[in-house]
Amino acid sequence: MTLDSIPNNVTARISSVDMRGAHGLRLMEMGLVPGAPVRIVKAAPLGDPIQICIHNYHLALRRTEASAIEVTINS
Amino acid sequence: MSAVLNTFSISERAPLSLPRTARPLTVIVAGNPNAGKTSLFNSLTGLRQKVANYPGVTVESKSGNWFVSGNGPAIRLVDLPGLYSLDATSLDEKIASEILLDASATKADAIIVVADATNLVRNLYLATQLIETGRPIVLALTMVDLAERAKLKIDPAKLSDELGVPVVPIVAKQRRGLEQLGQAVLDVAGRGGRPSIDVKAARDSSARNRHSTLIQRYARIERIVSEAVETRTQDGPDISERIDRFVTHKFLGPVILLLVMLLVFQAIFSWASLPMTLIDHLFSGLGDVVRANLPPGVFTDLLTDGIIAGVGGVIAFLPQILLLFLFISLLEDSGYMARAAFLMDRLMRAVGLHGKAFVPLLSSFACAVPGIMGTRTIEHLKDRIATIMIAPFMSCSARLPVYTLIIAAFFSGKTVLGVVSLGAVIIMAMYLLGIAVAIVVASILKRTILNAPPPPFVMEMPPYRLPNFGNVAQALLTRSTVFLKRAGTVILAISILLWALMAFPRSSAPQSKTAEGAVQIENSFAGRAGRLIEPAIKPLGFDWKIGIGLISSFAARETIISTLSIVYNVGEGADNKSASLVDTLRNARRADGTPIWTPLTGVSLMIFFLLACQCMSTVAVVRRETNSWRWPLFMMGYMLVLAYVASLVTFQGGRLLGFA
Numbered sequence: 001m002t003l004d005s006i007p008n009n010v011t012a013r014i015s016s017v018d019m020r021g022a023h024g025l026r027l028m029e030m031g032l033v034p035g036a037p038v039r040i041v042k043a044a045p046l047g048d049p050i051q052i053c054i055h056n057y058h059l060a061l062r063r064t065e066a067s068a069i070e071v072t073i074n075s
Numbered sequence: 076m077s078a079v080l081n082t083f084s085i086s087e088r089a090p091l092s093l094p095r096t097a098r099p100l101t102v103i104v105a106g107n108p109n110a111g112k113t114s115l116f117n118s119l120t121g122l123r124q125k126v127a128n129y130p131g132v133t134v135e136s137k138s139g140n141w142f143v144s145g146n147g148p149a150i151r152l153v154d155l156p157g158l159y160s161l162d163a164t165s166l167d168e169k170i171a172s173e174i175l176l177d178a179s180a181t182k183a184d185a186i187i188v189v190a191d192a193t194n195l196v197r198n199l200y201l202a203t204q205l206i207e208t209g210r211p212i213v214l215a216l217t218m219v220d221l222a223e224r225a226k227l228k229i230d231p232a233k234l235s236d237e238l239g240v241p242v243v244p245i246v247a248k249q250r251r252g253l254e255q256l257g258q259a260v261l262d263v264a265g266r267g268g269r270p271s272i273d274v275k276a277a278r279d280s281s282a283r284n285r286h287s288t289l290i291q292r293y294a295r296i297e298r299i300v301s302e303a304v305e306t307r308t309q310d311g312p313d314i315s316e317r318i319d320r321f322v323t324h325k326f327l328g329p330v331i332l333l334l335v336m337l338l339v340f341q342a343i344f345s346w347a348s349l350p351m352t353l354i355d356h357l358f359s360g361l362g363d364v365v366r367a368n369l370p371p372g373v374f375t376d377l378l379t380d381g382i383i384a385g386v387g388g389v390i391a392f393l394p395q396i397l398l399l400f401l402f403i404s405l406l407e408d409s410g411y412m413a414r415a416a417f418l419m420d421r422l423m424r425a426v427g428l429h430g431k432a433f434v435p436l437l438s439s440f441a442c443a444v445p446g447i448m449g450t451r452t453i454e455h456l457k458d459r460i461a462t463i464m465i466a467p468f469m470s471c472s473a474r475l476p477v478y479t480l481i482i483a484a485f486f487s488g489k490t491v492l493g494v495v496s497l498g499a500v501i502i503m504a505m506y507l508l509g510i511a512v513a514i515v516v517a518s519i520l521k522r523t524i525l526n527a528p529p530p531p532f533v534m535e536m537p538p539y540r541l542p543n544f545g546n547v548a549q550a551l552l553t554r555s556t557v558f559l560k561r562a563g564t565v566i567l568a569i570s571i572l573l574w575a576l577m578a579f580p581r582s583s584a585p586q587s588k589t590a591e592g593a594v595q596i597e598n599s600f601a602g603r604a605g606r607l608i609e610p611a612i613k614p615l616g617f618d619w620k621i622g623i624g625l626i627s628s629f630a631a632r633e634t635i636i637s638t639l640s641i642v643y644n645v646g647e648g649a650d651n652k653s654a655s656l657v658d659t660l661r662n663a664r665r666a667d668g669t670p671i672w673t674p675l676t677g678v679s680l681m682i683f684f685l686l687a688c689q690c691m692s693t694v695a696v697v698r699r700e701t702n703s704w705r706w707p708l709f710m711m712g713y714m715l716v717l718a719y720v721a722s723l724v725t726f727q728g729g730r731l732l733g734f735a
Binding site for chain 2: 065
């Protein structure tokens with residue numbers, strides 16, 4: 001599943017980042033690298049963008065960008 | 076040489092002082108946005124800062140002198156725009172990485188890389204990228220006090236061993252660690268050195284290569300951090316996340332944003348008016364004193380009506396600019412600005428703009444000049460320019476006197492549905508029309524000349540922090556000097572030019588005092604221009620006297636009132652409430668006895684004033700913010716066309732519908 005589709009406050013692990021889009025590199029530079037744990041904090045009042053917590057800091061990104069990130073939820 | 080550089084560590088011995096004959100050292104300060112770079116730079120240089128533009132672009136560079144030891148030579152310290160990586164996405168980042176990578180261009184002797192101790196993993200990404208280039212680097216670990224409070228135990232020596240560069244923990248506000256930083260910088264700069272790896276090759280590597288080096292880099296950083304930093308796992312969300320529960324709450328969030336913006340709006344709309352009136356009185360008083368003590372003539376007129384009035388007009392902007400930037404600095408430094416952009420992004424994106432465009436656009440309702448200066452928080456150039464291009468459509472406070480004059484003359488005392496005054500409805504319609512036009516223009520611009528793949532909205536939400544008073548004061552000082560120097564000079568030059576257009580050629584037919592003014596302005600270049608453009612503006616319902624008003628109001632929109640007072644012989648000093656000007660407008664007749672001014676003319680003029688870029692200060696500040704004449708000229712051009720067409724449609728359409 002992709003980062004934009006996981007529920008709030010569940011910690012997931014990034015499995016891959018789609019580099020075909022223009023922003024894949026930037027997302028990875030910001031620390032969204034495979035293996036990193038990530039958590040969705042909340043969505044903005046209109047549902048987009050979303051706020052995530054990665055490497056212990058907070059980042060806002062739009063759902064379209066978040067959909068480029070594959071994650072797995074460890075159960 | 077490079078072998079030495081690659082293996083040195085903080086324990087290595089190096090000459091402690093530099094040869095006296097050496098040229099002043101240049102040291103660059105680089106780091107992620109929000110990493111405490113500005114605080115460090117301000118602490119090291121104090122108030123002695125120079126702001127310059129990089130050639131041909133809007134990005135600013137700050138430099139200042141850093142006296143490392145009491146009697147030693149000063150180091151030239153250069154502050155770069157914040158960047159997350161050397162592979163730039165925004166213009167600010169591109170410039171910064173350009174300077175960091177091109178050693179020969181800047182002749183930097185050392186680089187201080189600023190890294191936020193509370194957010195070490197991401198901050199070390201840029202640091203390791205830079206360290207890999209082999210340049211002389213010192214890592215300044217900022218916010219160590221906050222890291223301690225967050226129960227992060229960082230071992231600087233270990234970090235230094237792993238990274239291969241000196242690491243100095245600092246707290247800029249308390250000046251902790253600044254001396255050690257100075258010593259470390261002198262040490263690495265004394266060693267000299269050249270990039271040990273091929274910088275060009277590092278940048279031009281293919282996407283696949285970048286992808287794998289990126290993953291390796293992060294893996295290495297995580298290993299280093301896990302060894303050098305002792306983390307105690309936190310229980311539950313941190314304090315910022317708890318504050319966010321209110322500040323970006325579904326319902327509370329927008330309410331808080333509304334209240335904050337109301338405060339900003341109130342400040343620039345109403346608190347600024349007192350100092351602005353004072354400045355206005357001060358300069359008109361000064362003009363009167365000069366006029367009373369000098370013999371009448373061209374020189375005195377130039378001094379009073381041209382120069383003193385022009386300088387006063389420039390300085391009158393300062394209260395609004397200072398207040399807006401006070402709020403912008405506080406909002407940025409506290410971390411709230413990112414939350415405002417987070418809340419507004421979805422709405423702003425509907426018109427193709429960034430969430431950060433919201434605050435500057437709202438401020439433009441008070442005045443577009445500080446609003447346009449406020450767009451520099453928007454990182455991507457095309458987004459920033461699109462925001463600048465539509466900012467003047469927000470109905471500013473200078474348009475209000477024009478609206479109220481026309482409402483007083485033609486729509487006073489009338490109501491809609493028996494309760495709401497027609498005047499209020501018209502003013503509200505003007506505000507809404509401005510917003511509607513801005514939305515349409517923004518969408519068109521973003522699809523045509525400013526078309527670009529939408530930049531990523533990947534925005535850090537920095538932790539809430541108390542704003543640093545010194546940083547805020549420094550920002551205010553910088554913005555006001557930059558405005559006075561760069562935009563102020565252009566505004567002054569144009570106001571002197573406009574004065575000359577109305578003062579020459581000289582008429583020598585002294586009658587009464589007021590008639591003299593009317594005769595002078597009628598025969599002046601501006602008066603002739605008014606007659607010249609009469610055929611063009613006639614279809615809008617305007618005569619040549621209004622034409623003069625349109626020309627003179629380029630100085631500032633409200634100037635049309637004093638100009639109309641002069642051409643209609645009402646006497647100077649008439650304001651929009653003056654009954655005589657209102658009566659004169661109502662009773663003005665053409666040769667055939669038909670009234671010049673009808674309610675329809677009034678509406679047509681209001682729409683023209685709403686849409687035309689009748690404001691040289693806006694033009695000057697756009698020139699300054701985009702660093703070229705291309706955008707301000709484009710702005711004037713398209714706004715004029717739009718205003719003309721809209722007024723034409725209003726007047727001719729209104730006549731067809733039977734309004735007069």
